Amino acid sequence: xxxxxxxxxxxxxxxxxxxxxxxxxxxxxxxxxxxxxxxxxxxxxxxxxxxxxxxxxxxxxxxxxxxxxxxxxxxxxxxxxxxxxxxxxxxxxxxxxxxxxxxxxxxxxxxxxxxxxxxxxxxxxxxxxxxxxxxxxxxxxxxxxxxxxxxxxxxxxxxxxxxxxxxxx
Amino acid sequence: xxxxxxxxxxxxxxxxxxxxxxxxxxxxxxxxxxxxxxxxxxxxxxxxxxxxxxxxxxxxxxxxxxxxxxxxxxxxxxxxxxxxxxxxxxxxxxxxxxxxxxxxxxxxxxxxxxxxxxxxxxxxxxxxxxxxxxxxxxxxxxxxxxxxxxxxxxxxxxxxxxxxxxxxxxxxxxxxxxxxxxxxxxxxxxxxxxxxxxxxxxxxxxxxxxxxxxxxxxxxxxxxxxxxxxxxxxxxxxxxxxxxxxxxxxxxxxxxxxxxxxxxxxxxxxxx
Numbered sequence: 001x002x003x004x005x006x007x008x009x010x011x012x013x014x015x016x017x018x019x020x021x022x023x024x025x026x027x028x029x030x031x032x033x034x035x036x037x038x039x040x041x042x043x044x045x046x047x048x049x050x051x052x053x054x055x056x057x058x059x060x061x062x063x064x065x066x067x068x069x070x071x072x073x074x075x076x077x078x079x080x081x082x083x084x085x086x087x088x089x090x091x092x093x094x095x096x097x098x099x100x101x102x103x104x105x106x107x108x109x110x111x112x113x114x115x116x117x118x119x120x121x122x123x124x125x126x127x128x129x130x131x132x133x134x135x136x137x138x139x140x141x142x143x144x145x146x147x148x149x150x151x152x153x154x155x156x157x158x159x160x161x162x163x164x165x166x167x168x169x
Numbered sequence: 170x171x172x173x174x175x176x177x178x179x180x181x182x183x184x185x186x187x188x189x190x191x192x193x194x195x196x197x198x199x200x201x202x203x204x205x206x207x208x209x210x211x212x213x214x215x216x217x218x219x220x221x222x223x224x225x226x227x228x229x230x231x232x233x234x235x236x237x238x239x240x241x242x243x244x245x246x247x248x249x250x251x252x253x254x255x256x257x258x259x260x261x262x263x264x265x266x267x268x269x270x271x272x273x274x275x276x277x278x279x280x281x282x283x284x285x286x287x288x289x290x291x292x293x294x295x296x297x298x299x300x301x302x303x304x305x306x307x308x309x310x311x312x313x314x315x316x317x318x319x320x321x322x323x324x325x326x327x328x329x330x331x332x333x334x335x336x337x338x339x340x341x342x343x344x345x346x347x348x349x350x351x352x353x354x355x356x357x358x359x360x361x362x363x364x365x366x367x368x369x370x371x372x373x374x375x376x377x378x379x380x381x382x383x384x385x386x387x388x389x390x391x392x393x394x395x396x397x398x399x400x401x402x403x404x405x406x407x408x409x410x411x412x413x414x415x416x417x418x419x420x421x422x423x424x425x426x427x428x429x430x431x432x433x434x435x436x437x438x439x440x441x
Contacts, residue, residue, distance in 0.1 A: 070208060
């Protein structure tokens, strides 16, 4: 529960950065999606249900300050989290490269889900063109964000159980 | 049965959460221009942070621009003084036209249109994601704002309010993909719908038979129920006429620079 609150507060700080500081330097176009990086991190390192609930709430927070329909990012980040849990648990989670791999696939999955949801449920017309046009630059920004943010996120990681430490010793 | 539930506990909880998320989104789709209590609370919570960050960044920018970055100021000053002389002459000419216009109006018996009330607001944040085009302003329901009000600047229309908390509101910009504005070409009154494309606009449903030229000004038609008539939207930058079909597609360059929005005006008297 304590980690969940920490992650939600961290998410709120990330959203504030995305809405105020980044646009001053990068304009209205692509900018690092720190909330997505946090969701991917939760998918790899957090307990499944707690992580899912945190991701959904993070998405709902993002919805208040983004887009036009409340719940869109809640749904998308929850689906991204599910995909990360299914795929990420097969990998060595302690390897630093896993987060970069997750960022590449996660950014692509996030955009595909966004386009699909907008096309199926909302009248977004050619909104998918904007998403696709910005994808390459978004990918680069997200990879840079992984590099900058992962050391901070690692501090919120749950400590390994003592029993596990004893057996490895 | 209990064993089955225990075995698939995580999967079932996942499905339940997914269903909740889908239902919430589906419900929000039906009432887009309604600000829920949760949204109001988060907007309210974020408001002091936004104001502080905005004040700090403005002060830093002012410090940089006014005291540090002063290269070419003398040349700029000379050029601006020359420009000011020309503008003064132009202003005198416009005053003459204004007086003439007033006389003609009186002659024709037109009623003087009352000035639209406007609430000035400051842009304190932009959209959290790169895909949507919305901004957050520092005025809300306490200042008389409501959902669906037009937002403008001197150069033209900006968008409309979509979510309002007590001291902050969110504005959907006209360049967002989900934004549509009823417009007409000023020169020949060709009607159409301006739709956002992220950075540009497209004018759709303009009849193919109408002659439209690059550089033509496009203004609001006043028929959409949000914006008053005659406000600048943009200028035509590209014309696409296919060999068949009823309509032509026109690309518009917005008259407002959305990357440099700082202060806007909300028109509360224009509720549909």
